[in-house]
Amino acid sequence: MKFLTDEKLVIVGAAGMIGSNMAQTAAMMRLTPNICLYDTYAPALEGVAEELFHCGFDGMNFTYTSDIKEAFKDAAYIVSSGGAARKAGMTREDLLKGNAAIAEQLGKDIKAYCPNVKHVVVVFNPADITGLVTLIYSGLKPSQLSTLAALDSTRLRSELAKFFNIAPDEVIKARTYGGHGEQMAVFQSTCTVGSKPLAALIGTDALPEKAWEDIRLRVVQGGKNIIDLRGRSSFQSPAYLSIEMIAAAMGGRPFTWPVGTYVNNGTFNHIMMAMETTVDKNGVTVHPVNGTPEERQELERSYQHLCKLRDEVISMGVLPPVEDWSKLNPNLG
Numbered sequence: 402m403k404f405l406t407d408e409k410l411v412i413v414g415a416a417g418m419i420g421s422n423m424a425q426t427a428a429m430m431r432l433t434p435n436i437c438l439y440d441t442y443a444p445a446l447e448g449v450a451e452e453l454f455h456c457g458f459d460g461m462n463f464t465y466t467s468d469i470k471e472a473f474k475d476a477a478y479i480v481s482s483g484g485a486a487r488k489a490g491m492t493r494e495d496l497l498k499g500n501a502a503i504a505e506q507l508g509k510d511i512k513a514y515c516p517n518v519k520h521v522v523v524v525f526n527p528a529d530i531t532g533l534v535t536l537i538y539s540g541l542k543p544s545q546l547s548t549l550a551a552l553d554s555t556r557l558r559s560e561l562a563k564f565f566n567i568a569p570d571e572v573i574k575a576r577t578y579g580g581h582g583e584q585m586a587v588f589q590s591t592c593t594v595g596s597k598p599l600a601a602l603i604g605t606d607a608l609p610e611k612a613w614e615d616i617r618l619r620v621v622q623g624g625k626n627i628i629d630l631r632g633r634s635s636f637q638s639p640a641y642l643s644i645e646m647i648a649a650a651m652g653g654r655p656f657t658w659p660v661g662t663y664v665n666n667g668t669f670n671h672i673m674m675a676m677e678t679t680v681d682k683n684g685v686t687v688h689p690v691n692g693t694p695e696e697r698q699e700l701e702r703s704y705q706h707l708c709k710l711r712d713e714v715i716s717m718g719v720l721p722p723v724e725d726w727s728k729l730n731p732n733l734g
Protein backbone atom coordinates (compact mmCIF):
# COMPACT_ATOMS: atom_id res chain seq x y z
CA MET A 402 0.00 0.00 0.00
CA LYS A 403 1.23 3.48 -0.90
CA PHE A 404 2.25 6.06 1.70
CA LEU A 405 0.58 9.48 1.87
CA THR A 406 3.97 11.20 1.71
CA ASP A 407 7.63 10.34 2.20
CA GLU A 408 8.36 13.45 4.26
CA LYS A 409 9.62 13.20 7.82
CA LEU A 410 7.12 12.95 10.68
CA VAL A 411 8.51 13.45 14.19
CA ILE A 412 6.63 12.09 17.19
CA VAL A 413 7.68 14.02 20.30
CA GLY A 414 7.00 12.15 23.55
CA ALA A 415 7.26 8.87 21.65
CA ALA A 416 8.23 6.86 24.73
CA GLY A 417 4.90 7.72 26.37
CA MET A 418 1.50 6.13 26.04
CA ILE A 419 0.06 8.58 23.50
CA GLY A 420 3.34 8.94 21.60
CA SER A 421 3.93 5.21 21.18
CA ASN A 422 0.33 4.70 20.08
CA MET A 423 0.68 7.59 17.62
CA ALA A 424 3.76 6.05 16.06
CA GLN A 425 2.04 2.71 15.63
CA THR A 426 -1.14 4.31 14.28
CA ALA A 427 0.82 6.44 11.79
CA ALA A 428 2.61 3.33 10.53
CA MET A 429 -0.65 1.37 10.28
CA MET A 430 -2.27 4.23 8.36
CA ARG A 431 0.73 4.38 5.99
CA LEU A 432 1.29 8.11 6.51
CA THR A 433 5.00 8.08 5.70
CA PRO A 434 7.85 5.58 5.90
CA ASN A 435 9.96 8.27 7.53
CA ILE A 436 8.91 8.39 11.21
CA CYS A 437 11.36 9.69 13.81
CA LEU A 438 10.66 8.99 17.47
CA TYR A 439 11.89 11.54 19.98
CA ASP A 440 11.68 11.52 23.78
CA THR A 441 13.86 12.83 26.59
CA TYR A 442 13.65 9.43 28.33
CA ALA A 443 16.03 7.32 26.24
CA PRO A 444 15.54 3.80 27.71
CA ALA A 445 11.77 3.73 27.19
CA LEU A 446 12.23 5.34 23.78
CA GLU A 447 14.46 2.48 22.72
CA GLY A 448 11.84 0.07 24.06
CA VAL A 449 9.13 1.67 21.92
CA ALA A 450 11.38 1.59 18.86
CA GLU A 451 12.14 -2.10 19.46
CA GLU A 452 8.41 -2.86 19.71
CA LEU A 453 7.76 -1.06 16.44
CA PHE A 454 10.62 -2.94 14.72
CA HIS A 455 9.09 -6.17 15.99
CA CYS A 456 5.73 -5.32 14.40
CA GLY A 457 7.42 -6.16 11.10
CA PHE A 458 5.81 -3.32 9.15
CA ASP A 459 6.66 -3.32 5.44
CA GLY A 460 8.58 -0.38 4.02
CA MET A 461 8.95 1.55 7.29
CA ASN A 462 12.09 3.38 8.28
CA PHE A 463 11.66 4.18 11.98
CA THR A 464 14.45 6.19 13.58
CA TYR A 465 14.74 7.27 17.21
CA THR A 466 16.83 9.73 19.13
CA SER A 467 16.96 11.81 22.29
CA ASP A 468 18.86 14.54 20.46
CA ILE A 469 16.34 17.21 19.50
CA LYS A 470 18.53 18.72 16.79
CA GLU A 471 18.83 15.37 15.04
CA ALA A 472 15.11 14.66 15.49
CA PHE A 473 13.96 17.97 14.02
CA LYS A 474 16.42 18.07 11.11
CA ASP A 475 14.31 18.12 7.89
CA ALA A 476 11.08 17.56 9.85
CA ALA A 477 8.00 18.33 7.75
CA TYR A 478 5.42 17.33 10.35
CA ILE A 479 5.52 17.14 14.15
CA VAL A 480 3.02 15.80 16.66
CA SER A 481 3.92 16.37 20.30
CA SER A 482 2.53 14.64 23.36
CA GLY A 483 5.85 15.14 25.15
CA GLY A 484 4.99 16.45 28.59
CA ALA A 485 3.64 15.32 31.94
CA ALA A 486 0.29 13.51 32.03
CA ARG A 487 -2.56 14.19 34.41
CA LYS A 488 -2.75 11.98 37.49
CA ALA A 489 -5.87 11.17 39.55
CA GLY A 490 -7.14 14.31 41.28
CA MET A 491 -5.30 16.70 38.96
CA THR A 492 -7.06 18.96 36.45
CA ARG A 493 -5.52 19.69 33.07
CA GLU A 494 -4.69 23.16 34.34
CA ASP A 495 -2.66 21.73 37.25
CA LEU A 496 -0.19 20.69 34.63
CA LEU A 497 0.12 24.28 33.52
CA LYS A 498 3.46 25.41 34.79
CA GLY A 499 5.73 22.50 33.88
CA ASN A 500 4.18 21.87 30.52
CA ALA A 501 4.15 25.57 29.57
CA ALA A 502 7.93 25.62 30.04
CA ILE A 503 8.24 22.47 27.87
CA ALA A 504 6.11 24.20 25.20
CA GLU A 505 8.41 27.22 25.22
CA GLN A 506 11.40 24.98 24.52
CA LEU A 507 9.47 23.08 21.83
CA GLY A 508 8.67 26.35 20.05
CA LYS A 509 12.29 27.50 20.27
CA ASP A 510 13.55 24.14 18.96
CA ILE A 511 11.17 24.33 15.98
CA LYS A 512 12.44 27.81 15.18
CA ALA A 513 16.07 26.72 15.53
CA TYR A 514 16.06 23.31 13.83
CA CYS A 515 13.04 23.05 11.47
CA PRO A 516 11.64 26.49 10.67
CA ASN A 517 10.27 25.05 7.40
CA VAL A 518 8.09 22.47 9.14
CA LYS A 519 4.66 22.34 7.48
CA HIS A 520 2.34 21.47 10.35
CA VAL A 521 2.58 20.85 14.10
CA VAL A 522 -0.07 19.22 16.30
CA VAL A 523 0.22 19.88 20.03
CA VAL A 524 -1.39 17.33 22.32
CA PHE A 525 0.14 17.78 25.78
CA ASN A 526 -2.08 19.56 28.30
CA PRO A 527 -3.38 22.09 28.96
CA ALA A 528 -3.30 22.04 25.15
CA ASP A 529 -4.89 25.48 24.73
CA ILE A 530 -1.95 26.98 26.60
CA THR A 531 0.88 24.69 25.47
CA GLY A 532 -0.26 25.16 21.85
CA LEU A 533 -0.33 28.94 22.23
CA VAL A 534 3.12 29.03 23.85
CA THR A 535 4.56 26.74 21.14
CA LEU A 536 3.04 28.88 18.38
CA ILE A 537 4.47 32.11 19.78
CA TYR A 538 8.02 30.76 20.19
CA SER A 539 8.06 28.73 16.96
CA GLY A 540 7.41 31.66 14.62
CA LEU A 541 4.95 29.54 12.63
CA LYS A 542 1.77 30.87 11.03
CA PRO A 543 -1.43 30.20 13.01
CA SER A 544 -2.69 27.90 10.22
CA GLN A 545 0.40 25.69 10.72
CA LEU A 546 -0.28 24.70 14.33
CA SER A 547 -3.32 23.00 15.78
CA THR A 548 -4.10 21.45 19.12
CA LEU A 549 -6.03 18.31 19.92
CA ALA A 550 -9.45 19.40 21.16
CA ALA A 551 -11.67 17.02 19.18
CA LEU A 552 -11.96 14.51 22.01
CA ASP A 553 -14.59 16.63 23.74
CA SER A 554 -16.80 16.56 20.63
CA THR A 555 -16.23 12.85 19.99
CA ARG A 556 -17.16 12.19 23.62
CA LEU A 557 -20.40 14.17 23.17
CA ARG A 558 -21.22 12.11 20.09
CA SER A 559 -20.50 8.90 21.99
CA GLU A 560 -22.61 9.88 25.02
CA LEU A 561 -25.59 10.82 22.81
CA ALA A 562 -25.31 7.60 20.82
CA LYS A 563 -25.22 5.57 24.05
CA PHE A 564 -28.19 7.42 25.52
CA PHE A 565 -30.39 7.01 22.42
CA ASN A 566 -29.02 3.54 21.71
CA ILE A 567 -28.20 4.43 18.11
CA ALA A 568 -25.07 4.22 15.99
CA PRO A 569 -22.61 7.08 16.61
CA ASP A 570 -22.84 7.87 12.88
CA GLU A 571 -26.45 8.92 13.42
CA VAL A 572 -25.31 11.74 15.68
CA ILE A 573 -24.24 14.53 13.35
CA LYS A 574 -22.05 17.50 14.25
CA ALA A 575 -21.77 16.98 18.00
CA ARG A 576 -19.72 19.98 19.02
CA THR A 577 -17.91 21.60 21.90
CA TYR A 578 -15.93 24.79 21.41
CA GLY A 579 -13.69 27.05 23.44
CA GLY A 580 -11.39 25.61 26.09
CA HIS A 581 -10.33 21.98 26.20
CA GLY A 582 -10.47 22.07 30.02
CA GLU A 583 -13.58 21.59 32.11
CA GLN A 584 -14.78 25.09 31.13
CA MET A 585 -15.54 24.01 27.56
CA ALA A 586 -18.76 25.21 25.84
CA VAL A 587 -20.98 22.24 24.98
CA PHE A 588 -23.27 23.19 22.07
CA GLN A 589 -26.66 21.72 21.23
CA SER A 590 -27.74 23.84 18.25
CA THR A 591 -25.19 22.33 15.82
CA CYS A 592 -26.19 18.74 16.44
CA THR A 593 -28.81 16.37 15.07
CA VAL A 594 -29.60 12.99 16.58
CA GLY A 595 -31.19 10.46 14.25
CA SER A 596 -32.08 13.45 11.98
CA LYS A 597 -33.86 15.39 14.80
CA PRO A 598 -32.27 18.60 16.12
CA LEU A 599 -30.75 17.89 19.53
CA ALA A 600 -32.08 21.21 20.86
CA ALA A 601 -35.65 20.14 20.06
CA LEU A 602 -35.21 16.89 22.02
CA ILE A 603 -33.82 18.43 25.20
CA GLY A 604 -36.52 18.93 27.82
CA THR A 605 -38.90 16.43 26.18
CA ASP A 606 -39.63 12.86 27.31
CA ALA A 607 -37.03 11.70 24.78
CA LEU A 608 -34.26 13.62 26.57
CA PRO A 609 -35.34 15.20 29.88
CA GLU A 610 -33.39 18.23 31.05
CA LYS A 611 -31.73 16.20 33.85
CA ALA A 612 -30.55 13.49 31.42
CA TRP A 613 -29.03 16.16 29.14
CA GLU A 614 -27.31 17.74 32.13
CA ASP A 615 -25.83 14.31 33.02
CA ILE A 616 -24.60 13.85 29.44
CA ARG A 617 -23.05 17.32 29.47
CA LEU A 618 -21.27 16.52 32.73
CA ARG A 619 -19.92 13.21 31.43
CA VAL A 620 -18.53 15.04 28.37
CA VAL A 621 -16.92 17.76 30.44
CA GLN A 622 -15.44 15.14 32.78
CA GLY A 623 -14.76 12.58 30.05
CA GLY A 624 -11.03 12.58 30.73
CA LYS A 625 -11.52 12.13 34.47
CA ASN A 626 -13.86 9.20 33.82
CA ILE A 627 -11.14 7.37 31.86
CA ILE A 628 -8.67 7.98 34.69
CA ASP A 629 -11.20 6.56 37.19
CA LEU A 630 -11.82 3.48 35.03
CA ARG A 631 -8.27 2.76 33.89
CA GLY A 632 -6.14 4.32 36.56
CA ARG A 633 -4.38 6.49 33.96
CA SER A 634 -5.22 9.22 31.50
CA SER A 635 -6.63 8.36 28.09
CA PHE A 636 -4.21 7.52 25.32
CA GLN A 637 -5.90 5.51 22.56
CA SER A 638 -8.38 8.16 21.43
CA PRO A 639 -5.97 11.12 21.67
CA ALA A 640 -3.34 9.15 19.72
CA TYR A 641 -5.77 8.21 16.95
CA LEU A 642 -7.31 11.68 16.56
CA SER A 643 -3.94 13.44 16.53
CA ILE A 644 -2.71 11.16 13.76
CA GLU A 645 -5.92 11.82 11.79
CA MET A 646 -5.12 15.55 12.17
CA ILE A 647 -1.57 15.26 10.88
CA ALA A 648 -2.72 12.92 8.08
CA ALA A 649 -5.15 15.65 6.98
CA ALA A 650 -2.32 18.21 6.98
CA MET A 651 -0.30 15.80 4.80
CA GLY A 652 -3.10 15.87 2.21
CA GLY A 653 -5.17 12.91 3.44
CA ARG A 654 -8.86 13.03 4.31
CA PRO A 655 -9.69 16.51 5.72
CA PHE A 656 -10.17 16.57 9.49
CA THR A 657 -13.52 18.15 10.35
CA TRP A 658 -13.79 17.75 14.13
CA PRO A 659 -12.98 21.03 15.92
CA VAL A 660 -9.28 21.64 16.57
CA GLY A 661 -7.69 24.20 18.84
CA THR A 662 -6.49 27.12 16.75
CA TYR A 663 -5.13 30.63 17.28
CA VAL A 664 -7.99 33.10 17.31
CA ASN A 665 -7.71 36.87 17.06
CA ASN A 666 -10.90 37.98 15.40
CA GLY A 667 -12.13 40.98 17.36
CA THR A 668 -14.49 38.88 19.49
CA PHE A 669 -11.93 36.40 20.85
CA ASN A 670 -8.42 37.77 20.93
CA HIS A 671 -4.89 36.39 21.31
CA ILE A 672 -6.07 32.97 22.36
CA MET A 673 -5.85 29.32 21.33
CA MET A 674 -9.18 27.53 21.51
CA ALA A 675 -11.45 25.04 19.78
CA MET A 676 -13.43 26.53 16.92
CA GLU A 677 -15.31 25.12 13.96
CA THR A 678 -12.40 24.20 11.71
CA THR A 679 -11.14 22.09 8.85
CA VAL A 680 -7.58 20.79 8.69
CA ASP A 681 -6.29 19.91 5.23
CA LYS A 682 -3.07 20.34 3.27
CA ASN A 683 -3.43 24.14 3.65
CA GLY A 684 -3.43 23.75 7.44
CA VAL A 685 -6.24 25.03 9.65
CA THR A 686 -9.18 26.97 8.21
CA VAL A 687 -11.54 28.51 10.75
CA HIS A 688 -15.29 28.67 10.09
CA PRO A 689 -17.80 30.81 11.96
CA VAL A 690 -19.34 29.49 15.17
CA ASN A 691 -22.93 30.65 15.45
CA GLY A 692 -25.09 29.19 18.24
CA THR A 693 -27.88 30.55 20.40
CA PRO A 694 -27.36 33.59 22.66
CA GLU A 695 -26.96 31.16 25.64
CA GLU A 696 -24.34 29.13 23.77
CA ARG A 697 -22.48 32.26 22.78
CA GLN A 698 -22.48 33.30 26.44
CA GLU A 699 -21.09 29.91 27.44
CA LEU A 700 -18.38 30.27 24.81
CA GLU A 701 -17.58 33.74 26.14
CA ARG A 702 -17.22 32.26 29.66
CA SER A 703 -14.91 29.57 28.32
CA TYR A 704 -12.86 32.22 26.52
CA GLN A 705 -12.62 34.33 29.68
CA HIS A 706 -11.34 31.29 31.58
CA LEU A 707 -8.66 30.74 28.93
CA CYS A 708 -7.68 34.41 29.12
CA LYS A 709 -7.13 33.96 32.87
CA LEU A 710 -4.91 30.93 32.26
CA ARG A 711 -3.00 32.78 29.52
CA ASP A 712 -2.47 35.75 31.84
CA GLU A 713 -1.18 33.38 34.54
CA VAL A 714 1.42 32.10 32.09
CA ILE A 715 2.35 35.68 31.28
CA SER A 716 2.76 36.45 34.99
CA MET A 717 4.90 33.30 35.40
CA GLY A 718 7.23 34.87 32.84
CA VAL A 719 6.91 32.01 30.32
CA LEU A 720 5.11 34.33 27.89
CA PRO A 721 5.80 38.00 27.31
CA PRO A 722 2.88 40.46 27.44
CA VAL A 723 0.51 40.15 24.46
CA GLU A 724 1.76 43.38 22.85
CA ASP A 725 5.24 41.84 22.54
CA TRP A 726 4.18 38.55 20.89
CA SER A 727 4.69 39.84 17.36
CA LYS A 728 8.38 40.46 18.16
CA LEU A 729 8.78 36.71 18.73
CA ASN A 730 6.41 35.72 15.95
CA PRO A 731 5.72 38.30 13.23
CA ASN A 732 2.84 36.12 11.97
CA LEU A 733 0.89 37.17 15.06
CA GLY A 734 1.13 40.89 14.34
Ligand SMILES: NC(=O)c1ccc[n+]([C@@H]2O[C@H](COP(=O)([O-])OP(=O)(O)OC[C@H]3O[C@@H](n4cnc5c(N)ncnc54)[C@H](O)[C@@H]3O)[C@@H](O)[C@H]2O)c1
Binds near residue numbers: 442485503549581
Ligand atom coordinates in the same frame (compact mmCIF):
# COMPACT_ATOMS: atom_id res chain seq x y z
N1 LIG B 1 -5.26 17.14 24.22
C1 LIG B 1 -5.86 16.04 24.63
O1 LIG B 1 -7.02 15.76 24.27
C2 LIG B 1 -5.16 15.08 25.54
C3 LIG B 1 -5.76 13.87 25.90
C4 LIG B 1 -5.09 13.00 26.74
C5 LIG B 1 -3.84 13.34 27.24
N2 LIG B 1 -3.28 14.53 26.89
C6 LIG B 1 -1.96 14.95 27.38
O2 LIG B 1 -0.93 14.36 26.60
C7 LIG B 1 0.28 14.33 27.34
C8 LIG B 1 0.96 12.97 27.22
O3 LIG B 1 0.17 11.96 27.81
P1 LIG B 1 0.70 10.45 27.92
O4 LIG B 1 -0.41 9.66 28.48
O5 LIG B 1 1.34 10.02 26.65
O6 LIG B 1 1.82 10.65 29.03
P2 LIG B 1 3.10 9.72 29.30
O7 LIG B 1 3.63 10.12 30.64
O8 LIG B 1 2.80 8.29 29.05
O9 LIG B 1 4.12 10.20 28.16
C9 LIG B 1 4.67 11.46 28.13
C10 LIG B 1 6.05 11.33 27.51
O10 LIG B 1 6.57 12.64 27.32
C11 LIG B 1 7.96 12.55 27.59
N3 LIG B 1 8.46 13.91 27.84
C12 LIG B 1 8.41 14.64 28.99
N4 LIG B 1 8.99 15.83 28.80
C13 LIG B 1 9.39 15.85 27.50
C14 LIG B 1 10.06 16.82 26.72
N5 LIG B 1 10.42 18.00 27.21
N6 LIG B 1 10.30 16.50 25.42
C15 LIG B 1 9.95 15.32 24.91
N7 LIG B 1 9.34 14.37 25.61
C16 LIG B 1 9.07 14.63 26.90
C17 LIG B 1 8.08 11.63 28.77
O11 LIG B 1 9.39 11.09 28.87
C18 LIG B 1 7.04 10.56 28.40
O12 LIG B 1 7.62 9.51 27.65
C19 LIG B 1 -0.12 14.73 28.76
O13 LIG B 1 0.17 16.10 28.98
C20 LIG B 1 -1.61 14.53 28.78
O14 LIG B 1 -2.25 15.32 29.76
C21 LIG B 1 -3.92 15.39 26.05
